[in-house]
Amino acid sequence: MIDFSRRLLRGAIAAYPRSFRDDFAADLEETMIARVRRARARSVLHGAAMTAFCLFDTMISGLAERRRLRRVDSALDRRSLLMTWESILADTRLAVRQSRRRPLFAILTVACLAIGIGANSAIFSVVYAVLLRPLPYNAPDRLMAIWSDNTKAGEPSNPVSPANYEAIRALPEFSGVEAMYSFLITAQVIIDADPEVVNISTVTPGMFALLGRQALHGRPLQPGDPQSIAVISHQYWMRRFGGDPNVVGRKVRASGAAVPIEIAGVMPEGFVFPYRSMLGPSGFTRASQPDVWLPLTRAGEARLVDASGQPHRSIHFLAVIGRLAPGVTREEAARAVTALARQREQEFPDTNAGWGITVRPLHEQTVGALRPALVTLLFGVGVVLLITCINVANVLLSRAAGHRRDLAVRAALGASRGRLAQQTLVETTVLAVAGGAAGLGVMALGVRGILAVAPLSLPRLGEVSPGWMVASFALLLSVITGIAVGLLPAWQAGRSRMSDALADNPRTTTSRNARRLRSGLIVSEVALAMALTVGAGLLLRSFVAVLGVDEGFNSQGLLTMQISVPLRYGDAPSRVAFYDDLEARLRAVPGVTGVGGTTRLPLGSTNVSTYVEVEGRSIPRSEFPEVEFRRSVFDYFGAMDVPLVRGRYFTPDDTTSTEGVVVVNTAFASRVFPGEEALGRKVRMGSGTSPWLTIVGIVGSIRHGSLEETPRPELYVSYRQGGGPPVSPYLVIRTSGDAESLAPVVRETLRRLGVNPPTDVRTMSQIRSASVGPRRFVLLLVTLFGGVALALAAVGVYGVVALAVGERTTEVGLRLALGARPSQILGLVFGQAMVLAGVGIAAGVALAAAGTPLVASQLFGVTVADPITYAGVAAILAGVAAIAAIVPARRALRVDPASTLRGTA
């Protein structure tokens, strides 16, 4: 029985905490057994009772002791927490002191963080606003841009005809479908006898409800609104009405409007619709944002319906936006519109054959063209962030190595590992906070700088603001890296093998692992910088190539502008007279060597396209080639200096009473008449009733859309034929001198003629430069990235070499004492650094080769593996690394051998 009791009691003693058991368990057991024995001596029952009593006691006492221990522990914890708070302050002061003593490392870390975080966040802010942020409408991811798609001609985003629009509207897959003109129109608004040209977007009245935005004052357009109701934009409201809330209900007169227009509402600030990229390829102006919205209705609007009151089927001019019905996916909607298109093809083969309908998310429609470029930039953001973290890690590792002795002493004096870790943590945080604060400043400046140089055509540019969140994220990442890296040496310091660190003459032989890690970090840094800079180099070469493209005309010394023919010249003959007068006066301006005009300015406006029927060919209507249509005003080709390939230009003898003629470009000739002679052939546009026109001249093809696009087939009609001169032509005026200086005289000439002030007055050089604006912008940003990466890599190399020099002072002193020449020492240190850089460059080449296919879509005139770029960047990087290494390496020469040997270096 005793044994049984002993076993029971021994088991129960486990209730006591370990520390208690270590001391008293054996004794306790013996005492209790002695008691049980004595009780047993009286009787079995007594023995059993005593056993039970002791069991009961043990369990209760054991748990009580455990509870007591817990309370004591927490009291102790609270005490150590208090200690830690004061110790944090002490550590902060220590960190600041150490930084002041050895400012180099602190400056390096803060600079790395400031540049890396600041520049990065600035660029990301732009990318976010332009590419990522959702559109300012209600549930914008459900909004789709719906286009007609002419599969044969490869036009995926063609405006929609009114008839198709009404058919799409009826689809159940959309909870709402609205449309607008796929272009902005202008009108002259007279407020207080002050005329001003405004840009107008004409939308179906339900558009605002579809977008889900309310007006700031008054109300947005609603179904049932007559044509005399308008809604104005916030910008226009502030500019023209000074922000007066009583503008609602005011009536203004506008050109082209029979009755005064009543302002029904003002849209809030930040509401932008439509974005320029939501409009179709044809447009009458280049304005980017409307000032006014007018309603587009069936009734009273000649454009929507034809003579019989049916919506037009063959004229396409609507940009359509639809909202997906709840639960409907984009794929389902795409299937529905495709089915609808097929059905209409069957129903109306003459107008709808070959036309499909496509659905594209509105956000993609707005910014999609920029996506490749901006994805590249985001990639750059990631790489630079990575380099920043690597650099911070490297600098801290170097610093920690220098502090090894410090840490060892502290550890020897009894500082626990936790304490040392805390010291490192505090130090890293202090640096990170300083770097982060500097970085935020850099970011704010950076955003402003980027906005200043960004091309105006970049969508949503007005919505860019500094991304504090992104800066904080970058800062957090750097801090985490710093902490992770900084804790390593603190941990190591707590272990043994500190004797060398404490030795009187510390050779500070950094452990091989630490050195390998640092070398590895430098190599990765250089590799990343190399890859990024190669990307920048490729884009730079592409940019230069684009700039070197021959646009097909002479863009120097050309002044351009757009004018509106005064309304009083209502019919064609009076307009011709006006034009003749205008031409004479313009030619009379001193310095003018050529006067011309067109309806579509190359590199500076959109397109109108049309289908041509060729005489003598019987092909179905749906297979007519689509070409671009222009009017030639005055001596357009002469003023633009477009070469004549065959035939003739237009002459003043081509009038409405003579044969209808057209001039085409070489692209037209090869597209429509491959292998044949185009001169003399007859073509016609539009329906089958318009007259045949003879091709009398073939001119050189010019670049119209952009310098990068191959020229499209173009067909020109003289302004003297074809229904009269255009009402809003672009004028091109060639001068022998400076084109810009001509502007005031031309304006005055126009004013005297009673023409309203011209819009879009620019020289062709400016237009050409602006046409490469987006590319230039991306190039600028990527170059900025490359620069930052190079700077950080340089800082990294500098830091590593500086540390290496500091570590090896003894070795250097020895060598010098033993007769080594300074140049040999220099070669040693410098050489080792360059080896690292070399490996990094080689790795960078591999990295670039793997990554650059991502930017392939943005290159022009260079291949992804362009050797000149690679070689050039490698040379630059090697140069940068060399400079960064030579400066601290030279310091090695200043080592005094005597003092290093004595150990007092």
Place this chain on the structure above:
Amino acid sequence: MPFRSSDASLPLTPISFEILLALLTEDRHGYAILQTVESRLRGHLPMRTGTMYRALARLVDEGLIVAAAAPAVKRGGAETDERRRYYRITPQGRRIARAEAERLADQVAAARAHRLLTRKVT
């Protein structure tokens, strides 16, 4: 004047005081302490072993008693057991015990002054 050491030790719990009393004359092992205390208290209630050992642990923590080896010599008939752990009161412990006794005597004197106690209690 009794030497007042750290306040943490005073006042002693009753059982702690009893243990110190038990150790005043000689070192004892745990069971012996138990027996001594129990006999002095005339076994009104069986003392819980756990409670006593926890008090022992506190006394050791505060340095009032120490663990000692078994004495080589038998004293006054009590068994000596080499395997057992013996406890010894320290000079500090004696000082605390004295201080506590004085404190208690002081309290008893005050009680007597108020006629709470008569000499009859044994």
